Amino acid sequence: MTSTTVKTVVLMLGFIFAGLFFKACESNPASSTDSEHAPAIGFQLFLGDDILVEYFQREYTFDPDGNFPEFVHQGEALLLTSENVANNVLSDISIRWIDSDRIIFDLAEYGEESGGTAGGPGDYYLRFDYLLPDGSRENQPVDEQPLEFVYDRNQSTWTFDIELVQSGASEVRINLFHIDHDDLRPLPMPVIVEI
Numbered sequence: 001m002t003s004t005t006v007k008t009v010v011l012m013l014g015f016i017f018a019g020l021f022f023k024a025c026e027s028n029p030a031s032s033t034d035s036e037h038a039p040a041i042g043f044q045l046f047l048g049d050d051i052l053v054e055y056f057q058r059e060y061t062f063d064p065d066g067n068f069p070e071f072v073h074q075g076e077a078l079l080l081t082s083e084n085v086a087n088n089v090l091s092d093i094s095i096r097w098i099d100s101d102r103i104i105f106d107l108a109e110y111g112e113e114s115g116g117t118a119g120g121p122g123d124y125y126l127r128f129d130y131l132l133p134d135g136s137r138e139n140q141p142v143d144e145q146p147l148e149f150v151y152d153r154n155q156s157t158w159t160f161d162i163e164l165v166q167s168g169a170s171e172v173r174i175n176l177f178h179i180d181h182d183d184l185r186p187l188p189m190p191v192i193v194e195i
Contacts, residue, residue, distance in 0.1 A: 038107055038124060040176050040184045042098035047090070053078060055186050056098055077190035080147065080164055088164040088195065089150075095126070095158050095174070097184075107176075109157035125153035126160065127177045131188050133169040146170055146193035167195045 042056035050067040053060060062072040073079035082088060096104050110125045128149040130140040146168035151160035171188035 038183045039099045040097040041100050044096045046094045073192050077192050079192050081194040090162040110153040123179050125157050125177050127175040129173040131171040133171050164193050
């Protein structure tokens with residue numbers, strides 16, 4: 001192959017890869033300014049006025065402000081026990097969304113008008129996945145799930161309770177659901193329950 005032919009092939013491959021790159025970026029709904037998808041890439045779970053868990057850049061931080069050390073298992077899991085959860089129900093946990101600039105923002109609750117944020121009224125709500133704690137990402141059988149998220153999107157989209165069911169471990173995923181698909185599907189969060 002001559003050097004001219006090699007240069008031509010390299011140039012053509014460069015155009016092909018550049019075209020594929022720009023096409024991939026274009027198909028990402030969150031990359032468009034007129035997108036109807038939430039720009040959420042993370043979230044914070046609040047217990048009262050303090051952050052219990054933060055998810056950002058594909059990592060969980062448990063008790064980032066040091067207010068809930070009793071809820072952290074070796075820095076790697078959320079620990080829920082009969083001692084730190086009254087009557088085995090952790091009530092009124094609220095969620096706030098984080099964008100790529102680490103700015104906290106709100107979305108309209110299910111059924112509310114959007115108020116200028118992306119998406120229309122009633123578009124966003126939560127969905128919870130319970131996965132086996134072995135990293136397989138397989139659904140955990142219902143009778144093995146140690147906890148249950150008690151959530152009614154018609155009552156409050158961004159507030160829920162966690163009910164302790166039995167001792168055990170799980171990996172749970174809190175998804176931001178948009179109409180009929182996930183806008184944010186984070187890595188699963190390890191949870192240990194001791195009753």
